[in-house]
Amino acid sequence: MACDAAVPIEKLAEEETLSLGERAYRRLRSSILQGALAAGARISERGLASALGISAQPVREALRRLEKDGLVVTLPRRGTVVAEIGPERLAELGRIRAALEGVAAALAAERMSEDNLVTLAQLVRQMRAATAAADHEALAECNERFHALVQGATGNLFLIRSLEALDAYDALGRPRALGSTPKELPRVLREHAAILAALKARDATLAEARMRAHVLRSLVANRVPSPAPRR
């Protein structure tokens, strides 16, 4: 079966063979998340289609998926607009995220592979170095990989998808203002280490509690100055 082919087609095919609807979805999603499409902006199926150089069908499909994500709302026969999300809703979603990440940690504690635990330990070491060097960028990436690994270890698609959707909300509600905290770096490192310890010990309850508290603390640390308590 074509053993002569020495070039690994599979790699580059990842981005090229995706359906147009899929590509439109990802592109639109990132546009919204990065703020290129501000909240409340009106979107037209046809207009967007011609802008992307494709038909209206895939665009419509992408919009439907974004609607399921809650990033967009469609008014029948009137138009589609980018969803808006207030600070109070964002706080609620943060609490939901904390709960879900907690469950993810609990599941991971029960069934995470030893290999994954080793990888997590490596990540924590990298975080320690990044913290010492005050490298916010590296720390943020390690943090992301840490959480992604824990979530992925659960193997639970529903959980992963829900957290991805929450990520989207999070990025949507916090427009461009995620400058990592200045002196909170040691706390982040310490908490991840503690979570890792609980995972290694296969203590689901402890892992859940620590993960949940960690996420909650990170949320209050990262939040914008204040919604200026109106009324």
Place this chain on the structure above:
Amino acid sequence: MACDAAVPIEKLAEEETLSLGERAYRRLRSSILQGALAAGARISERGLASALGISAQPVREALRRLEKDGLVVTLPRRGTVVAEIGPERLAELGRIRAALEGVAAALAAERMSEDNLVTLAQLVRQMRAATAAADHEALAECNERFHALVQGATGNLFLIRSLEALDAYDALGRPRALGSTPKELPRVLREHAAILAALKARDATLAEARMRAHVLRSLVANRVPSPAPRR
């Protein structure tokens, strides 16, 4: 603006003016949930379209939405099949549900209206009567309304949608086997009363803990005999 119309169009229009895609989605979803479309069954866009007497487009749209729900998986260029869900996944989803319902209870404790609390109290009274009469049917309905009210009181769309999706999974994984527990009726009543008390006291932490424990207990009570621990 057409003030002469004395007939409330809005009511019956609910089912008639829905888009074909929306109707196809609901119909397919209920078919899957009720077991008419068994897990693993193959679905064809064209076939289903002709069966429903509509075009393939709305059907495709419905399938995409179901895919987002996790009720269906699509293999590119090969076909679409109804998702299968094993008992272990079901248990995981139960824990996720418990966590989410816990957060819902916490949010509800903080912002639930007094009217809603009164309604909940009425529901608990009805549950007491149903328990005394051993009316499983009525108890189940009260239970559903209780939880729906708590969830709705949060006003959080993401939370509500996630729990709806979990309901779907639940119904999918537990095919026709939800005969309420025989002698667990008093426990259900007691726990709901306790949750209501915490909500009345506006104690978010307590409400969350009680709701979560309640859901977890209901899950282990309702679960099938045993997945027969293999290995």
Place this chain on the structure above:
DNA sequence: CCCTGCCATCTGCTATTGCAGTTGTCCATG
């Protein structure tokens, strides 16, 4: 008899076309 290659058929996917409801504008009218 078994394996290999081809081809009819089915699949999801995309483009094109047109329909029906909504909105905003412009002109005629009071």
Place this chain on the structure above:
DNA sequence: CATGGACAACTGCAATAGCAGATGGCAGGG
């Protein structure tokens, strides 16, 4: 000048037609 109604330009929605890729059976060569 203000107001009401009709027309034009949108919008999302649906149907039709045809594309490329995947599958299963069938025939031909080993």
